[in-house]
Amino acid sequence: MTLMWIGDLVLLLVVIPAVVIILRRVITPAFEIKAYVDDITVHGAQFAPHLEALSELDTTRHLVKQVNADLERYVRALDRTR
């Protein structure tokens, strides 16, 4: 019976605190990971609106082509005036 009580005391005073400590050491990084993932999600969601201007690059390309054509005409006209 004495051994039973000693075992109870060990369970209550050693095993359970050890389990709690170990599990806390596991759950603390898990909470940190959760915070980081939330942060990544918040800032990652802002990523797409910043890249909306990339669709305008097509327009820029067309405009540059038009400018080149007009520039060529201008230089040709300038050559004719000489």
Next chain:
Amino acid sequence: MDPAHIVLLIGVTIAVAAIAGYLTAIALILKHVVNRLVTVLAAVDAVTETAEPVGAVIDDINRDLAVGRQLIENGVERLEESRVPVGATAEPAARHAPDASDGGTATAAPPAPAAVAAPPPAPADPPPAPVEPTPAPARPEAEPPKRGRGWWHR
């Protein structure tokens, strides 16, 4: 039932409950993390699809800009070779000078550009030396001006 057994059961129950609670919390956190990572992955995929053709488009724009720059440079070079800069000759002023025989007024004729455009001072000219105020020399033989006539009549 022995009290020791009851305490043992209570202890084991507490330990199991603690382990179960922590594991449940960890499982919930991991589920949340997985959901967020799926969202982030979808966003990254969308960004990748959006930014995929950008390199080719920018290369095309750069090529067009280089061609345009070359066009301008060639045109300017040809222009510089064939023309004297405007204003370097007197032709425009002579061409626009009014002629009296055509009914124009000769009085309105502008002066020749050579007369108008005075040659700029040579850059090598030294700047004029600062004039220091010197007292006028006394002239003992000069009479003092009489009052009433005005010195400006002399």
